[in-house]
Amino acid sequence: xxxxxxxxxxxxxxxxxxxxxxxxxxxxxxxxxxxxxxxxxxxxxxxxxxxxxxxxxxxxxxxxxxxxxxxxxxxxxxxxxxxxxxxxxxxxxxxxxxxxxxxxxxxxxxxxxxxxxxxxxxxxxxxxxxxxxxxxxxxxxxxxxxxxxxxxxxxxxxxxxxxxxxxxxxxxxxxxxxxxxxxxxxxxxxxxxxxxxxxxxxxxxxxxxxxxxxxxxxxxxxxxxxxxxxxxxxxxxxxxxxxxxxxxxxxxxxxxxxxxxxxxxxxxxxxxxxxxxxxxxxxxxxxxxxxxxxxxxxxxxxxxxxxxxxxxxxxxxx
Amino acid sequence: xxxxxxxxxxxxxxxxxxxxxxxxxxxxxxxxxxxxxxxxxxxxxxxxxxxxxxxxxxxxxxxxxxxxxxxxxxxxxxxxxxxxxxxxxxxxxxxxxxxxxxxxxxxxxxxxxxxxxxxxxxxxxxxxxxxxxxxxxxxxxxxxxxxxxxxxxxxxxxxxxxxxxxxxxxxxxxxxxxxxxxxxxxxxxxxxxxxxxxxxxxxxxxxxxxxxxxxxxxxxxxxxxxxxxxxxxxxxxxxxxxxxxxxxxxxxx
Numbered sequence: 001x002x003x004x005x006x007x008x009x010x011x012x013x014x015x016x017x018x019x020x021x022x023x024x025x026x027x028x029x030x031x032x033x034x035x036x037x038x039x040x041x042x043x044x045x046x047x048x049x050x051x052x053x054x055x056x057x058x059x060x061x062x063x064x065x066x067x068x069x070x071x072x073x074x075x076x077x078x079x080x081x082x083x084x085x086x087x088x089x090x091x092x093x094x095x096x097x098x099x100x101x102x103x104x105x106x107x108x109x110x111x112x113x114x115x116x117x118x119x120x121x122x123x124x125x126x127x128x129x130x131x132x133x134x135x136x137x138x139x140x141x142x143x144x145x146x147x148x149x150x151x152x153x154x155x156x157x158x159x160x161x162x163x164x165x166x167x168x169x170x171x172x173x174x175x176x177x178x179x180x181x182x183x184x185x186x187x188x189x190x191x192x193x194x195x196x197x198x199x200x201x202x203x204x205x206x207x208x209x210x211x212x213x214x215x216x217x218x219x220x221x222x223x224x225x226x227x228x229x230x231x232x233x234x235x236x237x238x239x240x241x242x243x244x245x246x247x248x249x250x251x252x253x254x255x256x257x258x259x260x261x262x263x264x265x266x267x268x269x270x271x272x273x274x275x276x277x278x279x280x281x282x283x284x285x286x287x288x289x290x291x292x293x294x295x296x297x298x299x300x301x302x303x304x305x306x307x308x309x310x311x312x313x314x315x316x317x318x
Numbered sequence: 319x320x321x322x323x324x325x326x327x328x329x330x331x332x333x334x335x336x337x338x339x340x341x342x343x344x345x346x347x348x349x350x351x352x353x354x355x356x357x358x359x360x361x362x363x364x365x366x367x368x369x370x371x372x373x374x375x376x377x378x379x380x381x382x383x384x385x386x387x388x389x390x391x392x393x394x395x396x397x398x399x400x401x402x403x404x405x406x407x408x409x410x411x412x413x414x415x416x417x418x419x420x421x422x423x424x425x426x427x428x429x430x431x432x433x434x435x436x437x438x439x440x441x442x443x444x445x446x447x448x449x450x451x452x453x454x455x456x457x458x459x460x461x462x463x464x465x466x467x468x469x470x471x472x473x474x475x476x477x478x479x480x481x482x483x484x485x486x487x488x489x490x491x492x493x494x495x496x497x498x499x500x501x502x503x504x505x506x507x508x509x510x511x512x513x514x515x516x517x518x519x520x521x522x523x524x525x526x527x528x529x530x531x532x533x534x535x536x537x538x539x540x541x542x543x544x545x546x547x548x549x550x551x552x553x554x555x556x557x558x559x560x561x562x563x564x565x566x567x568x569x570x571x
Binding site for chain 2: 004007008009010011012013014015016017018019020021022023025026033034035036037038039040041044045046047049050053201202203204257262263265266
């Protein structure tokens with residue numbers, strides 16, 4: 001037999017032996033054959049951050065069409081946060097498209113042309129079926145939204161929108177919140193905090209960590225508040241320290257970003273958004289001092305102050 | 319080497335490689351600027367390396383395997399391989415020359431990727447820089463061990479079946495090995511089915527060659543012993559694939 005003829009079977013046999021040997025030794029290790037589930041390191045990378053932000057529109061669209069059953073705001077081009085206020089109200093909004101009277105009159109032919117297309121898009125998504133989605137259909141919509149929120153959280157766990165909308169979804173009882181979902185919410189909050197703790201350049205993840213810390217505190221305090229008991233001072237102090245650290249880190253990194261020019265590179269809207277959020281976090285944080293001060297001399301009931309904190313955080317609903 | 323020259327000339331005259339070469343050259347610099355890097359400029363450099371490698375994988379799966387499959391199909395159908403057989407060019411040599419002609423062009427794309435990933439994203443710290451270069455070299459080696467045998471398989475299947483089938487099989491194998499296995503893993507998490515578990519073990523775990531996360535998160539170079547194991551595993555798969563490719567290769571249709 002000539003070498004060329006037996007070369008192929010030899011290669012096949014040798015290849016199997018080598019691959020099997022390699023695989024067995026790989027399986028000995030702590031990190032064996034398992035897939036990383038993060039092909040090409042998209043999650044957590046710069047592209048992950050981009051995709052997490054881009055997915056917001058998709059989630060928004062499905063939320064509005066499926067759950068609220070109204071035309072998504074980004075399709076109309078007119079954001080309701082300017083005219084309409086709290087997201088709680090939006091659940092009871094009518095199914096009619098936004099009235100044209102409330103919108104600005106287009107002036108130039110260019111604006112009129114754009115408005116024409118926007119009107120067509122609104123009409124395309126306008127619900128004419130008087131019956132809403134049935135319960136089971138709605139349940140699948142919730143599940144889809146949960147999957148999308150989780151995916152976008154994995155893509156960028158430090159992103160405030162990705163974290164907080166997922167947290168609210170998990171903990172709001174109307175949308176399927178239950179003990180399992182609450183356990184998941186705790187895990188998600190811890191993950192968001194851990195992700196932010198590695199940040200030394202971008203101040204924003206520290207605000208996400210503040211939100212996560214506040215959520216963890218509220219979840220831990222909830223059973224006491226429900227029973228009308230005082231929240232143990234130890235818990236309050238622990239979270240005061242954790243959240244205080246995150247806020248201090250935010251200030252420190254934000255200062256640094258202002259000197260090295262990173263802050264100036266953001267648009268004014270983004271700067272204002274971050275500043276407003278940090279102001280809000282600091283205001284909420286002050287409640288801790290008040291609670292500790294009130295609890296230290298006498299054991300006054302803490303649930304009233306806890307309720308203040310809760311009301312304030314619920315304003316953040318996206 | 320006449321077959322090599324003929325094939326190379328044919329690939330060069332088709333010019334499709336230029337599209338991928340351009341993308342590899344331009345996108346690693348353009349796409350990172352679309353990410354939210356403004357508040358964190360240190361994202362830019364790893365994103366450049368990440369995009370360069372992602373594009374190299376895309377070119378390998380989208381261009382290289384396709385070239386191999388169509389060249390194998392075309393040369394076998396047109397009787398070119400039969401002609402070279404009558405000149406005394408053995409099957410091994412024919413396969414080798416076809417492989418080399420496709421890979422000559424692709425090697426240029428690999429060099430571009432390596433240069434972009436290594437030198438436009440090098441960390442400032444000397445120790446990290448050393449790790450960075452070593453990781454890129456390791457990545458290149460593992461990438462070769464996956465892509466090179468798949469190209470041989472694409473060529474061989476092209477000569478036996480047709481271009482579309484050969485491409486579909488190799489692209490399917492590559493995508494399954496890189497991504498599909500993770501879905502199988504999820505499925506197997508609470509499933510003791512022997513057949514599926516065996517299928518998992520004998521699947522080509524090409525995802526072991528994906529070192530992108532080591533670059534993006536600056537994890538440093540992979541340890542020598544561990545690299546040895548992965549090289550043995552992927553090298554074994556490579557030999558197996560080349561051996562099988564020879565069995566599939568035939569000169570005429």
